[in-house]
Amino acid sequence: MVDRRNVLKNAIWGGLGAAAAPPGRLMAQTAFASKQALVPVIATADRMFRLTVCLRPFRVAGPRMEIQPIADKTILHHYGHGGSGWSLSWGSAMEAIPMVMQTGVREIAVVGAGAIGLTTAITAQRMGLKVTIYAKERFPDVRSARATGTWSPHSRIAMNGAVNDAFAVRWERMTRRTFAMHQSFLGLSGDPVEWVDRYTLSDTPFVKKPKTLIAMPGGGTDTFVDYDDSVKDLVPQNADVPSGRHPFDAAFVRCTATMRFNVADLAHQLENDFLVAGGRFVPMALESPADFSRIREKVIINCTGYGARALMRDESVIPVRGQIAWLLPQPDVNYGVGYNGVSVLARRDGILVQAQGADESFGFNNPDEEPDLAAARASIDVIAAVFKPRAMAVG
Secondary structure (H helix, E strand, O other): OOHHHHHHHHHHHHHOOHHOOOOOOHHHHOOOOOOOOOOOOOOOOHEEEEEEEEEEEOOOOOEEEEEEEOOOOEEEEEEEOOOOOHHHHHHHHHHHHHHOOOOOOOOOEEEEEHHHHHHHHHHHHHHEEEEEEEEEOOOOOHHHHHOOEEOOOOOOEEEEHHHHHHHHHHHEEEEEEEEHHHHOOOOOOOOEEEEEEEEEEEOOOOOOOOOOEEEEOOEEEEEEEOOHHHHHHHOOOEEEEOOOOOOEOOOOEEEEEEEEHHHHHHHHHHHHHHHHHHEEEEEEOOOOOOOHHOOOOEEEOOOHHHHHHHHHOOOOEOOOOEEEEEEEEOOOOOOEEOOOOOEEEEEEEEEEEEEEEOOOOOOEEOOOOOOOOHHHHHHHHHOOOOOOOOOOOOO
């Protein structure tokens, strides 16, 4: 019998070149081995300097990637990546660009300057195209700037009842290609991409939770896809951390390594890469599909993310609300924590505290972009409660 999964993985990695070979089983067998001292997060509301809200652009059937003629233009729609925009960006662009290459044009436009827009534009440049980005906003004003920056390639990316095996294959291809590309940013000035430890805490023994039934806007229920098993070779497995080897007031602690995007540095790097390769930005606000006619290029890639809901009147784009409380950076804190429905990720530009709720329905179909100060303070209090009074050595 042919192992179809290994055949797929070998084909994907072979296409990316030998230098991009997957860490595979060596990584998957890595146990908890951290030896540094863990400095506790100073989780107090008076250290909060910023509060942001982002609406993730979720689509039941996954990202929209199709060509539509509009206003004498050829439009390739490329949006709707849910909570996986950064994590699927490069691989998704590698799926999209060949579709416009078939038109034979050498100059294209990209609308949108977020994670998907920038990586799509740079991918097009690397395939020999001349690219102009048209956007109302650029970093740090785009929604992608408000992402947590955690590697999460299947976070709210599709519903089980709306996709098939072909989508799962495409998703894995996008995931592996994006993972490989992000590794090329390791070690660069500003640390746009890094590996950090992430600790999951619990007051009870760890068990795999059943999938949450999500109430759909049109009626009925469904569950989010979970493709973890198909790419589990990319990251280390969870390892239990014994008591006394962590600074947390929790009965059960697990640790793994995760990829972190320092979004401010990464966005700066991508904008520079785009400009150095001859790209240019043109400020422009589009209010309706007719506005595509204002763009000079004949072929346009629409990377407007959640903005596509209003621009295209596309109600298949469902908002998933997320709020981040930004605490002052602590240079000695360089890890993530998850506990009781709250997630913390220390980045270079701040310590991000985000309420994630008890299950996956949290924030689903909630278009409210107004910050909730009381909820932010409650999330900070949850994290404050799990740290012991002083840092404890690990190892």
